[in-house]
Each structure stands twice: as structure tokens, then as C-alpha cells.
Amino acid sequence: MNGLRGLAWLLAMQSVGELLSRGLKLPFPGPVIGMLLLLVALRLPFVREPVAACAHFLLSHLSLLFVPVGVGVMTHLGLLGQYGVRMLVVIVVSTWIGLAVTVLVMRAFREQNDV
């Protein structure tokens, strides 16, 4: 029951986020606003307990949620045939740069003031 109540909270926050995003033409997508709203609401124990159960379940199966979009690669086979290797090289190299820069920036701060 807690899991279900948690899902209701998540969907409610997402809906409010969606309304705010569109209504006020905010730069953030609805789910991101929902996340920020939930972060504030988590101070309340009656929100926290159900959300914990549901969030844990949802986030522990996070990779499954990317599969449907990933399969969409098959609709871009033409583009893939023409630019596939180049796109892959760009993605691989820029991901490595992103990972390395993030981890090195964090380590640099750690060495300065023992983060």
C-alpha cells in the first residue's frame, strides 16, 4: 500500500510540475519541477515514508525504463548507416571527457580542502 501511495505522490508532483512548467513557461521540464517540489515535501513524514518505498523500487530498475527509447535506434538506421561511426566516436569521446573532467574537478577540490 505504501508503494502505491508513493506512486500517487510522485505522479501528483509530476502533474503539478507539468502545470507550472507549461503555465508559467518555466525553462525546467515538468518532472524536474516535480522533483524539486518533492524535495521540499519530503520534510513531511507522511510523504517521506510512502515515497521511500516507491522511489527505491523505481530507481533500482531505472535501466529498464531506457529500453523502449533505446530500441528506437532502429528507426534511425538510415542516419546510422551514413553517420553511425562518426556519431559513435563523438559520443564515446565526449562521454569520456565528461567523466574525466567531473571526476578530476571533484578530486581537485578534495585535495584542497579535504572534501
Add this chain to the structure above:
Amino acid sequence: MSNFVELWVYLSATPLFGLTATLVVYVLAQALYARLHQAAWANPVLWSVITLASLLTLTGVDYPTYFSGAQFIHFLLGPAVVALAWPLWERLAALRQHWFALLAGALVGGLAASGSALLLGWAVGLPNDVVLSLAPKSVTAPVAMGIADKIGGIPALAAVFAVVTGMVGALSGKALFGLLKIPAEGNGWMARGFALGTAAHGIGAARAMQVNTDAGAFAGLALGLQAVLASLLIPLLFQLF
């Protein structure tokens, strides 16, 4: 035989097919991944995508038909982004204590990932709308689609780029961090997890969660932070330049 064909035509056209196929293939890929001691190359998203795309091609089911069922899983990406408030909340104390290092890592790392993708994309001569779809690739898929739409990219392509980016991060993170001599202990886990969440969003975070709880929590935090920063900054930077 013709009866079987008729049944197949019926089944493959209902939403039940896409939903069932996605879940069954993923559960099998996950079991294989566990059996192979969670080796990075056995990534369940990678093999699920390859298996399903091959299955659809072989059986002649087109993507929209498949997606009519798979959309029920896809839909959960929205609530999952909202659920990221949980790891943020859990690490609020760490966030307060290390806010400068975390914010700097998220900002500089996110800009490096996005900027290098844009520059490299233009350098190798990819079409403009493809390059623009590369910009939000280190943000979780549903947010990446929104950003791509705003800056003139192709949302569906941006989602695929985001998924591939996540897989690259999950597959090669460990080796790269080893090469950079980031320790696999204590604060090293924090930096490793945070970098995976920043540059490889949900798929990188999922990998981090399986390897180490500390790394996983900071990956979740980074993923949430990146969604906020990127949806604010990428469209803004494109407006300025």
C-alpha cells in the same frame, strides 16, 4: 499454420506484445548480467536493445507498434525523475557539506560533456540538427528530449544519443577511473559515482548503484542536479550564442 500466422498478426499488433517483449527480454538480460558477475560488457540495457531491435526486424513489427506497448514502461521515466528527489534528500547533509565541489563538478563536467560533443560533432561534419541533438546527451532521456526540442534538435534522436551515452559510461567508467587513479574506496566512490551520474545519467547511475551504495547515492544526486542544470543552462546558452 495459417491459424498461427493469424494469431501472430493479432498478438504482434496489440500493446501486450511490446510490453511483454520488453519485460521478458530485460528480465533475461538482467539474469545473464547477474550470472556474469555484473561484467560491464554484459550491460542489460545494451543487450535488451540489441535483442529487441533484432527481434522486431526479424518479425517485421514496426517501431510504432512496438512502442504502443512499450510506452507503459517509457512513461515511468517521468515519475522516476521525480523520484530522484529521494537520493538528493538522503544526501542533503553531504550536499550541504560539499556543495561547492559537487556544484563545480556538475557544472564543469556537464559543460565539458555537452561542449565537447558539439565541437566534435561539427568537426566531423555531422548535420546541424544531429549535432544539436547531441548537446543534451548526458542528461536523462526524457529531459534530453525536452531540451533537444527547445534548441532545434530531434527529440527522438536525442533520446537515443542519451541512451548510448549512458551505456558508454556504464561500460567504460571503471576502466577510465582506474586509468585516472581514482581510488575505489571512501571519497573515491563519491567522485566516481558523481561523475557517472553527471556524464552518463540514469544508466551510469544504475551501474554505480550496483557497484557501491555510496557511488550509487552520489550518482543519483548528480543525475538530479544535471537534469536541473542542463534544462536551465543549455537552452539559455543557445539563446545567447
